[in-house]
Amino acid sequence: xxxxxGTTTGAALLEVNNIEVIYNHxxxxxxxxxxxxxxxxxxxxxxxxxxxxxxTLKAISNLLRAERGEVTKGSIHYRGERVDALNPxxxxxxxxxxxxxxxxxxxxxxxxxxxxxxxxxxxxxxKARIAEDLELVYKYFPxxxxxxxxxxxxxxxxxxxxTAIGRALMSKPKMILLDEPSMGLAPQxxxxxxxxxxxxxxxxxxxxxxxxxxxxxxxxxxxxxxILENGRVVMDGAADVLRSNEDVKEFYLGLSTTGRKSYRDxxxxxxxxxxxx
Amino acid sequence: xxxxxxxxxxxxxxxxxxxxxxxxxxLIFKASGVFNFAQGAMVLFAALSLVRFLxxxxxxxxxxGSAALMVALAVVIERVVLRPLVNQEPIILFMSTLGIxxxxxxxxxxxxxxxxxxxxxxxxxxxxxxxxxxxxxxxLVDQVDLWAAVVAGLLVLVLALFFQRTRIxxxxxxxxxxxxxxxxxxxxxxxxxxxxxxxAGLVALVAGxxxxxxxxxxxxxALVALKALPVLILGGLTSVPGAIVGGLLxxxxxxxxxxxxxxxxxxxxxxxxxxxxxxxILLFRPQGLFGERIIERV
Numbered sequence: 001x002x003x004x005x006g007t008t009t010g011a012a013l014l015e016v017n018n019i020e021v022i023y024n025h026x027x028x029x030x031x032x033x034x035x036x037x038x039x040x041x042x043x044x045x046x047x048x049x050x051x052x053x054x055x056t057l058k059a060i061s062n063l064l065r066a067e068r069g070e071v072t073k074g075s076i077h078y079r080g081e082r083v084d085a086l087n088p089x090x091x092x093x094x095x096x097x098x099x100x101x102x103x104x105x106x107x108x109x110x111x112x113x114x115x116x117x118x119x120x121x122x123x124x125x126x127k128a129r130i131a132e133d134l135e136l137v138y139k140y141f142p143x144x145x146x147x148x149x150x151x152x153x154x155x156x157x158x159x160x161x162x163t164a165i166g167r168a169l170m171s172k173p174k175m176i177l178l179d180e181p182s183m184g185l186a187p188q189x190x191x192x193x194x195x196x197x198x199x200x201x202x203x204x205x206x207x208x209x210x211x212x213x214x215x216x217x218x219x220x221x222x223x224x225x226x227i228l229e230n231g232r233v234v235m236d237g238a239a240d241v242l243r244s245n246e247d248v249k250e251f252y253l254g255l256s257t258t259g260r261k262s263y264r265d266x267x268x269x270x271x272x273x274x275x276x277x
Numbered sequence: 278x279x280x281x282x283x284x285x286x287x288x289x290x291x292x293x294x295x296x297x298x299x300x301x302x303x304l305i306f307k308a309s310g311v312f313n314f315a316q317g318a319m320v321l322f323a324a325l326s327l328v329r330f331l332x333x334x335x336x337x338x339x340x341x342g343s344a345a346l347m348v349a350l351a352v353v354i355e356r357v358v359l360r361p362l363v364n365q366e367p368i369i370l371f372m373s374t375l376g377i378x379x380x381x382x383x384x385x386x387x388x389x390x391x392x393x394x395x396x397x398x399x400x401x402x403x404x405x406x407x408x409x410x411x412x413x414x415x416x417l418v419d420q421v422d423l424w425a426a427v428v429a430g431l432l433v434l435v436l437a438l439f440f441q442r443t444r445i446x447x448x449x450x451x452x453x454x455x456x457x458x459x460x461x462x463x464x465x466x467x468x469x470x471x472x473x474x475x476x477a478g479l480v481a482l483v484a485g486x487x488x489x490x491x492x493x494x495x496x497x498x499a500l501v502a503l504k505a506l507p508v509l510i511l512g513g514l515t516s517v518p519g520a521i522v523g524g525l526l527x528x529x530x531x532x533x534x535x536x537x538x539x540x541x542x543x544x545x546x547x548x549x550x551x552x553x554x555x556x557x558i559l560l561f562r563p564q565g566l567f568g569e570r571i572i573e574r575v
Binding site for chain 1: 363364444448453454457458
């Protein structure tokens with residue numbers, strides 16, 4: 001796959017093949033989602049509320065089971081190994097970690113304690129290595145160093161998002177599944193967070209799958225994008241191609257060639273032109 | 278002044294014994310959000326096993342044996358009850374601990390017998406007089422209670438260090454805050470639950486030793502758990518220091534009420550005082566005196 005800076009990416013790090021997810025044995029949420037993430041890429045997962053972005057990420061990180069969800073069909077391969085049956089702890093050890101939607105910091109722990117919990121699976125490497133990585137996180141997020149002794153629950157939304165990403169970094173990941181990092185943050189902060197994501201991608205070689213409703217910013221930073229609708233991938237392509245696609249412009253970027261349309265027109269257009277995968 | 282202090286000290290020391298049981302509740306509730314009704318049964322189970330082991334082996338071996346048994350119990354509970362019920366409503370988990378209570382009560386007694394056994398681990402039982410120079414005749418204090426206070430103090434210190442300073446302790450606090458997030462960073466919940474139920478089991482063993490020495494090991498010490506409930510409401514379900522202070526307040530309160538108000542309304546206050554106090558606390562401060570404030574940002 002060709003990246004936005006012209007370099008090509010490596011072999012597929014993550015391969016999701018036609019997965020179906022059912023919650024509580026009855027609710028069919030994903031109806032066959034396939035995606036591929038090359039090593040070193042940033043891949044965006046786009047779509048409206050309830051399209052299945054979060055479920056896809058949780059299926060990969062295997063946090064589904066705790067919500068009574070289950071992958072009933074298809075397969076997930078990470079670095080060539082089939083991982084559907086591995087628990088989250090085993091996946092984190094292999095370098096695959098999720099940053100959940102809504103940050104989910106440990107509210108009563110300090111920022112630094114939050115970061116240290118991210119290194120839980122690395123106890124055998126010794127304290128010196130973990131201290132080094134703590135410094136690395138502080139290098140990327142200088143603001144966290146200032147707030148290191150603050151109780152995480154009382155820090156701002158942006159700081160919590162940084163804490164959550166920093167905590168994931170402490171596990172020395174190869175791939176981070178980032179769920180809705182822009183949620184509830186000011187546009188400037190969203191920009192800052194995505195900028196850091198891009199830096200981590202370039203400098204630390206971390207691959208990202210980013211689920212986002214903010215299609216505009218996600219496609220500016222991603223190499224490749226998948227658009228989900230009703231539990232199916234309805235469109236995918238290089239980020240630039242998606243950005244210039246008329247339908248994507250119309251539905252997700254709020255742009256259109258014929259000027260502003262009323263909401264009624266959009267709804268109608270939408271109903272008529274369903275994407276079929 | 279003398280009699281007042283004697284009642285107060287006696288009450289405080291009894292309160293420490295309540296605290297020992299309440300501690301076990303707090304540990305499990307903090308880490309897994311489960312209100313473990315079986316804590317009292319675990320106290321009885323631990324004490325029964327210890328008393329029977331002591332018949333055939335020296336004290337250190339019996340202590341080790343009982344400790345191992347409590348850890349084994351934790352492993353079984355996690356495997357058979359908690360794991361299949363993961364992510365269920367709190368009320369369902371609570372009901373399951375009711376089931377565990379009856380199972381442990383019955384199983385313990387059929388395994389170890391249901392007689393009243395005296396427990397002697399070398400703690401002197403005779404009451405002693407203290408401060409004889411300050412007060413005429415001194416103050417009468419139960420030595421078992423005094424030892425219990427020392428042990429409880431040590432236990433709280435060790436637990437505090439464990440929670441604040443160790444990697445596992447930090448992980449336990451993380452799980453207490455947010456199960457899913459803890460899971461997402463690779464903390465294995467199953468292992469954490471085994472650890473926390475084991476720790477609660479060991480605390481139950483300590484409580485069992487103290488109560489067993491005081492009352493003899495018998496079924497009624499399982500009912501001590503009922504006295505731990507008002508302690509929890511007073512101190513807060515999520516606070517280790519709260520469990521201690523709550524125990525002290527309840528212990529001292531009920532003894533003082535019995536002695537000073539008892540004669541006015543005909544006595545028997547000791548039996549219900551704690552519950553009335555808990556009710557009053559629930560009205561004005563539902564999270565307890567030391568319970569964690571719920572931090573929420575939007």
